[in-house]
Amino acid sequence: MRVALVIRRPAWFPCAQSVIDDVFFPVRTHGVRHSRYSILAVAGMVALAACTPHDGTNEFNDPYEARNRAVHDFNKDVDRGIVRPLASGYGRAVPGPLREGIGNFAGNLSLPGKMANSLLQLRPGDAVENGVRFLVNTTIGIGGLFDPATRMGAPEVETDFGETLHVWGFPEGAYVELPFLGPSTERDTVGLIVDMALDPLGSALGPDERWIGRGTSVGAGLNKRFTYSGTIDEVLYDSADSYAQLRIGYLQKRRHELGRDAMPDYFDPYDDPYATPYADAYATPLEATDAQ
């Protein structure tokens, strides 16, 4: 209730601190860790207010390109030297069903944080779906190792604090590539920090359990790197400009996620202004090549 009131206020920057304190940290069990993150988060939010608004689907705003490219080269070295060999070893050594179980387990632990974000976005239906999922998979799915909830019609609703900021009306900000973490935007970077601080389940667990959570999410990440190695390798190592490919890929995917089912502003190549001199693609010179 209090959350809803805060969000509806038009001038809500002064409220940012109280939103963070009241909603995310009602119980200060790990005061030091939390307050450090909350200061970072608020600093990030203030920085976001200065971001230029941006709505285009295929456009990008990349004022930090030079620095981003340096980080990109670093990330590629990390992938080549550490992540890719590790993922390949993990994928070959650990049998598929076990990797899947570890991925399910890590995904299950992330659900309480997603529920909190859905509530902050005033999407109670999403929160309930992930809540049902969490209950079903934790019990019937044996602590989250199995995923019966998807078969029962409650697939995971993907969300995070970056989306919450989007719902609250914050602009995307500039594109950034983060060391180790990869492509992001200014808004999603703030979201990432808040999500780390938010982690309601992590706060409820003891330090040992938290390490299990982190270990399994590393496993889940390695499994993703292994499963999608074809596409990831192609983007990183086979494209002419891997930085530009990753940037356009990330931004399109992210905007698509945030837009939910909204009809995007599709580009019509048949009306392409660059193509006017050759308006008829089927004119004589191309006819021969088109014939199958």
Next chain:
Amino acid sequence: MRSDATRRHFLMSGLAAGAALTVAPPARALTTPEATALIDQVVADINAVINSGRSEARMLQEFERIFVRYSDVPIIARSALGVAARSASPAQLSAFTTAFRGYISRKYGRRFREFIGGSLKVEQARPYKNFHEVKTTAYLRGEAPIEVIFLVSDRSGRDLFFNVFIEGVNMLASERTEIGAMLDQRQGDLDRLIADLQRAG
């Protein structure tokens, strides 16, 4: 999700439209059932390949064939080339289109490899400006379903798809970026790009 009866209806009208296409002039507007029928066909072909149990090399060849058969390669090629298409000679444009066709079908054929063992399902179609958006879902083993959108147009004179969105990431935009970067690396030399494209992908 559609019932089998409606699906049959779509398929039948698609067949009827296919028959009509051979006699009717191409000026007639594409309808939603026709767009759906094309993608139903694409999806059926892809499903047949990913569940055929053939060797991977063989599947890649099949994917290439599907790509060439159902997509509007000339328009995709020209759009990927972007501004450079303006100054290209007709002969260069023609050579580029041929080279691009091999490159793009190899590359996206490989991408469909991730669907092996899974299945694709047509969900819904809706008109957009003067083309259609057809939504499909890829169900993969042990993964959350993936949304794959095809954009279908009949502006070429045939019903063909001209763009694919996998989880929002679209082929035209990615290829324009890629071809642009390749052209930059070759100081804008289109002939060198064409030669290299025949080996790329």
